[in-house]
Amino acid sequence: xxxxxxxxxxxxxxxxxxxxxxxxxxxxxxxxxxxxxxxxxxxxxxxxxxxxxxxxxxxxxxxxxxxxxxxxx
Numbered sequence: 001x002x003x004x005x006x007x008x009x010x011x012x013x014x015x016x017x018x019x020x021x022x023x024x025x026x027x028x029x030x031x032x033x034x035x036x037x038x039x040x041x042x043x044x045x046x047x048x049x050x051x052x053x054x055x056x057x058x059x060x061x062x063x064x065x066x067x068x069x070x071x072x073x
Contacts, residue, residue, distance in 0.1 A: 007036040015041045
């Protein structure tokens with residue numbers, strides 16, 4: 001299962017809060033895909049994933065937009 005959340009225009013801590021809530025509703029191995037335009041959110045989400053033990057991938061899609069995929073562990 002892949003759940004998607006658009007975080008365009010959102011600044012921290014809102015993206016972390018929304019990611020944490022969404023991950024709680026997912027099973028191990030499910031993915032959460034987030035779109036953001038705020039570069040600090042990218043760093044904060046990576047730190048969050050490292051702290052929580054989740055896998056993550058980052059793709060910069062252009063024009064300052066990042067697509068972050070978090071796989072729940």
